[in-house]
Amino acid sequence: MAQQAYMTETGSGGSGPEPRGDRLRRLVNRFFGGRRGDARIWRRGVVLAAVAVVLALVMLMHSRIPNRVGNLGSLTETFLPWLGLLVPVLLVLALVRRSATALIAVLLPAIVWLNLFGGLLTAKTGGGGDLTVATHNVNADNPDPSGTAREVAASGADVLALEEVKASAMPVYESTLASTYKYHTVQGTVGLWSKYPLSGVRPVDIRLGWTRAMRATVATPEGPVAVYVAHMPSVRVKMNAGFTAAQRDQSADALGEAIAAERQPKVILLGDLNGTMNDRSLNAVTSQMRSTQGAVGDGFGFSWPASFPMARIDQIMVRGVEPVSSWTLPRTDSDHLPVAARVNVTTSATGS
Missing domain, CATH: 3.60.10.10 (Endonuclease/exonuclease/phosphatase)
Incomplete structure (x- = not known):
């Protein structure tokens, strides 16, 4: 009985504890609702991923948006910081969709926004001045x-x-x-x-x-x-x-x-x-x-x-x-x- 309990605790065949990498992959696959190697976690959320990429490109290349039609470029630049609010929305949708592709794609606009505006999130006020x-x-x-x-x-x-x-x-x-x-x-x-x-x-x-x-x-x-x-x-x-x-x-x-x-x-x-x-x-x-x-x-x-x-x-x-x-x-x-x-x-x- 003791030997059987040990085998159950350490894994199939009593070969020792399950490696951490395998355990992580198993948890990830369980979250995404598939088996190990299930391609569905990558095929889901392609549209969300595309939206995330477009958002990143808009923020990264805002100066290339033409002003010829309705001054669209200037309008975008006026409220550019607020585009960052779309990042958590896309993140939530990617989690709900259980899409690994969308989750990775959401990193792109997040990185671009932090590169543009992350410096404004830290206090830079100094002392002195006359x-x-x-x-x-x-x-x-x-x-x-x-x-x-x-x-x-x-x-x-x-x-x-x-x-x-x-x-x-x-x-x-x-x-x-x-x-x-x-x-x-x-x-x-x-x-x-x-x-x-x-x-x-x-x-x-x-x-x-x-x-x-x-x-x-x-x-x-x-x-x-x-x-x-x-x-x-x-x-x-x-x-x-x-x-x-x-x-x-x-x-x-x-x-x-x-x-x-x-x-x-x-x-x-x-x-x-x-x-x-x-x-x-x-x-x-x-x-x-x-x-x-x-x-x-x-x-x-x-x-x-x-x-x-x-x-x-x-x-x-x-x-x-x-x-x-x-x-x-x-x-x-x-x-x-x-x-x-x-x-x-x-x-x-x-x-x-």
């Missing part, structure tokens, strides 16, 4: 401009940019911010408030016919910095026209030209660009400046819409200064979240 800047699209229909002004001023920003400031609300913003910021300038619907003197103030023509961008030199204690404030035209997603962004794209090109011609070596851009850093249509700007959120932000820093942020369209970008930290501020009565960053003016940035 200048805090913030920007906020306050919304022309903001019901409480005074409260919004107080909230963004409480961020501690040394330099604050506001976009979409309605003329009738301008006196409210000016009076509310006066105690915090000694210097300010307003050009059209954008304004700049600063604790340090301003000079060289002028509107920037972004080919709209009215002023929605400006430039000023801020005399910080660490030296002069050229600060641009911009509000790019809005974009829309229409069923009959796709992603309508032609006017935004033209304005982005004009802003890029203005920044390229800037003689001041230290430059900061604050504003609502109505586009993400992935959107190729903003290349005229993004190719020559560095995003603080991508460099030193924690997470994606989505800023719009404020009720459920899905895209980072409010940007702080730098050239010639070193970003130290970047974050979003608490919600105001606007449909955008304010964003802020701390930079080091005294340290020249590399590769910015």
Whole structure:
């Protein structure tokens, strides 16, 4: 009896314990509902595998998606990080289908997404810095401009940019911010408030016919910095026209030209660009400046819409200064979240 029990415990014929590799294969085959060597676990889920491969290709080659039809490329790039949500969906479907082929294929989009956005999942915020800047699209229909002004001023920003400031609300913003910021300038619907003197103030023509961008030199204690404030035209997603962004794209090109011609070596851009850093249509700007959120932000820093942020369209970008930290501020009565960053003016940035 003892010998029989030993044979049952160790396996058929009493040849010893079952090797771990055989045990694993047996468990895998049992999960997939087949016998060892059953080809069905590979034939199932071919369609799921194909979808996974296509998803990986879309993320990997998003810059090749043409913009000729409805600006499809820019639309994809605007919400590119969200394509990662399809990976766990495909994973669950592959498990339900019990398909080894689909499970392996799902690894492809997972790896591509992590390569593109995995760096945003780790905290990169550093300490130090000598200048805090913030920007906020306050919304022309903001019901409480005074409260919004107080909230963004409480961020501690040394330099604050506001976009979409309605003329009738301008006196409210000016009076509310006066105690915090000694210097300010307003050009059209954008304004700049600063604790340090301003000079060289002028509107920037972004080919709209009215002023929605400006430039000023801020005399910080660490030296002069050229600060641009911009509000790019809005974009829309229409069923009959796709992603309508032609006017935004033209304005982005004009802003890029203005920044390229800037003689001041230290430059900061604050504003609502109505586009993400992935959107190729903003290349005229993004190719020559560095995003603080991508460099030193924690997470994606989505800023719009404020009720459920899905895209980072409010940007702080730098050239010639070193970003130290970047974050979003608490919600105001606007449909955008304010964003802020701390930079080091005294340290020249590399590769910015």
